[in-house]
Amino acid sequence: MSSDAPGLLGAACPVPITETDQVLMGHGSGGKLSAQLVETLLLPAFRNPALAALDDAAQVSVGGTTVAMTTDSFVVTPLFFPGGDIGELAVNGTVNDLAVSGARPLFLSLALILEEGFALAELRRVIESIQRAAAEAGVQVVTGDTKVVNRGKGDKLFINTTGIGQPIPGVSLSSANVRPGDQILVSGTIGDHGVAILSTREGLSFSGGELRSDTAPLATLVEAMLAATPGIHAMRDPTRGGVAATVVEIAARQRLGIEIDEAALPINDAVRGACEMLGLDPLLVANEGKLVAFVPRAECDRALAAMRAHPLGRHAARIGEVVAEHPGRVVMQTLIGGRRFVDLPFAEPLPRIC
Amino acid sequence: MCLGIPGEVMSRRTQDGLGFATVRFGSIEREVCLECLPDVKVGDFVLVHVGFAISRLDEEEARRTLAALAELGLDRAELGLDPAPSVAEKEDAA
Amino acid sequence: MRHLDEYRDRALAQALAEQIRRTVTRPWVLMEVCGGQTHSIVRYGIDRLLPEGVALVHGPGCPVCVTPLELIDRAHAIASRPEVIFTSFGDMLRVPGTRGDLLGLKASGADVRIVYSPLDAVKLARAHPERKVVFFAVGFETTAPANAMAVKLAKQQGLTNFSLLVSHVLVPPSIASILQSANNRVQGFLGPGHVCAVVGFREYEALAARYQVPIAITGFEPVDLLHGVLAVVKMLEAGRAEVENVYARVVSRDGNRSARALLSEVFDVVDRQWRGVGHIPKSGYRLSYEYRAFDAERLFEVGDIAAEESKDCISGQILRGLKRPVDCPMFGKGCTPQRPLGATMVSSEGACAAYFQYGRGLEEPPRPGREAGGAR
Structure with a gap:
């Protein structure tokens, strides 16, 4: 798909939506405001063919080998909810973006942003959950990062995961x-x-x-x-x-x-x-x-x-x-x-x- | 400004001097204030708006309305519909 | 779900639409009064099932829409105070005042919270005695008993940190205002079923008799709405101007006695300003003398607030059924839910916002064919 394909806003909305002067919750909702942010700020800044496809994972060539790559950040309140928790979400969300792009998920990075005062016991529960989810999805966590922000500057725990996968031979999902x-x-x-x-x-x-x-x-x-x-x-x-x-x-x-x-x-x-x-x-x-x-x-x-x-x-x-x-x-x-x-x-x- | 949903009264109790009921919608339940509808009984259907029961569903009237509509005298074929049916049978199948 | 699925039945809906087609001999203009009905009509594509001659115009039925800009600015001024926890139904949060909406205010640090029931706001007041909890009491007769109960409970519990910012409006005076207008073109009404569940429909009988206009008290599901249209069209064709209750499973002539008693205890009827429409006598509530200590407008001195409406907005004509959203040159261009110019675009219940949300107006979805095409 070429990068000058008609934009989401152009077709789904009669007019380009006017700018707001600050970030609103709606910018992260997956609705029109999110689309607006992608199309007016992010795509123009980083224009390249892998990005332009805008599938759930990008296909890129590394030394002649094609790999699939995706990233996702997880902010959810509460951290533990009926049916899952933020840890499980952070693994599944990223491996699913690879899977639906026709790639076998292989490796994950794991970045944690912790708020000062967050209970270590809860963090342990989340990490154990990530461990279980990674095992179930057949991926390895191969690199990571941890940062702590002052109390009140974050909401307990934010997680980012980046995933690398191997495209299944002969499959083209786009x-x-x-x-x-x-x-x-x-x-x-x-x-x-x-x-x-x-x-x-x-x-x-x-x-x-x-x-x-x-x-x-x-x-x-x-x-x-x-x-x-x-x-x-x-x-x-x-x-x-x-x-x-x-x-x-x-x-x-x-x-x-x-x-x-x-x-x-x-x-x-x-x-x-x-x-x-x-x-x-x-x-x-x-x-x-x-x-x-x-x-x-x-x-x-x-x-x-x-x-x-x-x-x-x-x-x-x-x-x-x-x-x-x-x-x-x-x-x-x-x-x-x-x-x-x-x-x-x-x-x-x-x-x-x- | 008037979203109102019918649900079934499962149980009743009093809290802070106010009457409340547990009301079931589909398969989930929610606490509903009964102060505007003090006489409802377990098993009644009530119309709920912003956490308050505002009307008791009249089963007899509901039957009468549906019976009158069924007598409009148009069968499915006449309407160009498949013989297959809608909600009720679909639920049975599910 | 019982008492819901029966009224979303495809065969029944199609039978009603066919019956309407067979009944109509000339064009008629009907108005659905309640915004919830407007939303259902557009969401289910009900207007696309009606014969060309039957026009549904959308009434003033969204209390969020008709809340005056001045009052929204007042709400913002109160919500901006550090000691205040400002609470409201979700519908109200995106309605812009002169300087942005309540969600924007929240983003800038104000303590603004969504509640699902006004009793939740009372709970907040009890849990935070050091803060002042204000509930933005917006609504028609349907919502008024719940809001009345909240303030009554706060009084019983001796809470001094709870108050209501009242913007309650009443339906019958707005119908009378439309019918009195010299250029009125509405010939029949779908009456607001859930408003009538609370207050009954005696007042609607008086309207029907006085203005010689048929009214069908109507519910919100597709079959209910089509049933209401059929009832009104039959009365119009027969030259009758009566009230027919096609929502009898929920509505009785006298409505809900306990709720009405509560309303007369807590509220007084007063004149109200309707955004886009103007001043309507005896068309709203304020807290009664006995409950004046809970009136946020008395408790919070925010100075004179005057707000000016856009001159390009035709919502006054839309709310009276004179124009449709698509008749406005600004619709979807200079006026969107994010940057609304006036009343009918500000809430999801407003006619313009409902058209916008479901992509109506700039192009029309195809009318269903006999085989109803598409995905089946």
């Missing part, structure tokens, strides 16, 4: 491969992670139900899918901004139309209940153990079967397709058969009462 007719598959229920985090916030106090983060390493699922259907065009992990951000970004950048069938979206009961109550759309809520795959129509059933045979893909579903019509736009067929556009949220969706 959003540039996506074509009209491709079927869009999701590997399981959506919105679990974001709602689990939200449910722990003060004042919400949900109880019962399965509100658990879905954090999980996806490499074995990706390999099972590729073994069954090597012709898969692209995969993404729909983290911040949810499945909506993933499909909107691909539609906008590739100038393709996308149709989503609301009735086909897999959503667990607890997430559904919480979203109804808070006025949130599960399509916009973060996932940490799911992937979205773009598969040629002829291979759709085989890919779905391979996903459903894997423990992390049991609830996999076909949620839509890529079309030649309405390029740059995602259209949802709603539960009642109405039609509407799906767009990036402006910033992190806030619970509403209206």
Whole structure:
């Protein structure tokens, strides 16, 4: 994909959004403000072909060998949440970016930014969790760094991990491969992670139900899918901004139309209940153990079967397709058969009462 | 400004002199203030807005409304729909 | 989920849409009063299922939108004080005042917190006796009982560090104001179901009789909304101007007696300024004499605040159903949810913001065909 491909903002939003004079939480939300930051500040500063692809991991050549590389920082409150913790997230988030780019995750760096006064016992729990998650994902932590900031200058613990992976031979997964007719598959229920985090916030106090983060390493699922259907065009992990951000970004950048069938979206009961109550759309809520795959129509059933045979893909579903019509736009067929556009949220969706 | 969601009253109690209920939405539960709806019973469905129950769902009226709608006299084929059905059967399948 | 899924049924919705098509013999203009209904209509693509002749225009139904700019600036002045914990529903945080929104204020160090229930704000006041907790009490009749209960509880508990900044508005006076306007074009209303769950619909019967306009008390799910449209269209075609309650599972004629008693104890009805619309007599609440000690506007002296609205904004006409968001030359260009010029773009419930969020206006999503195309 060339670097002068149409920008996300140009298509998803009628006009370039005007600048704010300070950083807002929305700049990290995966919504329009995040996209704005990438397109107006970061891409112009570092323009190069590996960056321009804007896939979840970059493919670069090192002494004639292609490697995949990605990085991610983790700031989450609380550090320990139903279904996981920041340590597990820091491993899975990075190995998943490699996996969905068609690379086998091999090595991780680990950088810790600690706040003065943070309990060592909690840090130990996080490190043990990183150890377990790395073993499960089959990666080694090979380098690291630790910094401490004054009390009040950080929120207990921030983590950055960078991952290096080896592209699987003969596999090319990139959003540039996506074509009209491709079927869009999701590997399981959506919105679990974001709602689990939200449910722990003060004042919400949900109880019962399965509100658990879905954090999980996806490499074995990706390999099972590729073994069954090597012709898969692209995969993404729909983290911040949810499945909506993933499909909107691909539609906008590739100038393709996308149709989503609301009735086909897999959503667990607890997430559904919480979203109804808070006025949130599960399509916009973060996932940490799911992937979205773009598969040629002829291979759709085989890919779905391979996903459903894997423990992390049991609830996999076909949620839509890529079309030649309405390029740059995602259209949802709603539960009642109405039609509407799906767009990036402006910033992190806030619970509403209206 | 009026997001209101129906949920089922699972239990009732009093706290700080106020009536509260545990109300179930889908498979999750939340505490809801009953001060505006003091007479609800366990098993009732209530409409909840900003943590307050504001109305008890009238099951008889709900049945009547749905029955009246079902009598609009249009079958699925006439509407150009698949014979396949929507929410209820889909849930059974899940 | 029971009492929800039944009203999102595709076959029922399609049957209702077909019935509406068969009923309509000429064009009609209907207004849905509540912003939550506007949101559902756009989110489910309900207006795209209606025959061309039936126009839904979006009413003044978003209390966040119609909160005057002056009051938002006042909120900011109070929230900026170091002793204050300023609390609000999430909806209010992104509404910009003259100098940015409450989230921006929070980024600059003010203690601004989202609460999900006003009782959470009372809890905060009890937990922080050294701070002053202010709750921005915004809403229609639906939200008013909860906010009233919070202040009543604070009084019972003898809290002196809790107060309400009240911006409560009432629906019937705004409907009357629209109908009195010389250039009104609204012929029938979808009444606000959850407002009526609290206060009942006797006042709507009076409106229907006085202005000879049909009203269907309507819920928020797609089937409810289509049912409301069908009821109003049938009355219009038959020349009847009555109130029909198509949301009887939730709404009764007298509403919720306990809630109404609470409202008359805690609030007095007063004239209110509506952003984009102007002064409407007897259209809102303030705290009653008995509760004046909890009135943040009395407790915090923030000086005279005057704010000027953009001259380019047509939200006054949109709120009265005279124009649609797409009729505004600024829509999506000089006016976006990040840089809103006026009332209808400031909250996700506003007609302009709902159109923007779902990408409406600049181009229209394709109407569903018989086979309803796409991903199925």
